[in-house]
Amino acid sequence: MLVQIADRSKATFAEAVTPYGLPVHLARAILLLDSPAPMRALSEHLACDRSYITGLADQLEERGLITRTPGQDRRVKLLTLTEAGQQLRDELSEAVAEQSLVLRRLNDSEREALEPLLERLLAEEG
Amino acid sequence: MLVQIADRSKATFAEAVTPYGLPVHLARAILLLDSPAPMRALSEHLACDRSYITGLADQLEERGLITRTPGQDRRVKLLTLTEAGQQLRDELSEAVAEQSLVLRRLNDSEREALEPLLERLLAEEG
DNA sequence: TATTGTTATACTCTATAACTATA
DNA sequence: TATAGTTATAGAGTATAACAATA
8 A cells, every 4th residue: 555655646746747847857856956965965865876867967957947066075066956946946846735645635633643653664673 | 755665665575575586576466366367457456568467477487487378258368376376476475474564663553543544545536 | 440468679767887087 | 095976888677569369
């Protein structure tokens, strides 16, 4: 059931996001770019290789949604949302929240009951 | 969180299953073959194309785990577990249950609390 | 005509390995 | 020497399209 729900949540996310013409991973990346972040950080959050982030960043840059700016450590590149990126991020975040299964199907007290259970499931071993 | 948990559940499933030398999809197929089923049914349960099932069935057949038997409708082929397949299915099902996050991390009352919430999340629209 | 399964092929996603530039 | 990002390439996984047999 958990896997089914997660699959649906992913599908729901994809639906919420496609009107904006963005592949899922680009949308996830934008939502993660709350503040400028090194590409390495993205690769950890998205659980993928750094080389894959390069491709995502290329696409986001082509669409004018981010810029790459060098960090204090000059090996690092910070991905920073442009103004268009910021705006899109706000819209996405609203659209995703609206469609969210958890928000649509459960009321406050149910969500409060669900959360600790999920936390236990996610807790580290031991 | 749901997505994270599901990803971990999938990873856990994969770990439980690899000692048996089976790719995840073959293992899932075997577990679904509780009783002989048309390939079409598999493709729906696994949410993939029929042409992909052909490949899975080929592999399962090579390993001597299933046979293809024609159905009453002679277009249909029923996938049926061989004796070896049955046995492997039993072992798999035990191994998977043992590793399950939900069984390992939650006690009975917690599982009872979780289930109705998940059911609401999965409920059809309306 | 529509459906089941098959075949061949092509595409998408993602990782690996080798590279550069810094540290 | 180790790390961040890049590049080119390869592989896994999966779909599409055309087809044969049956309904």
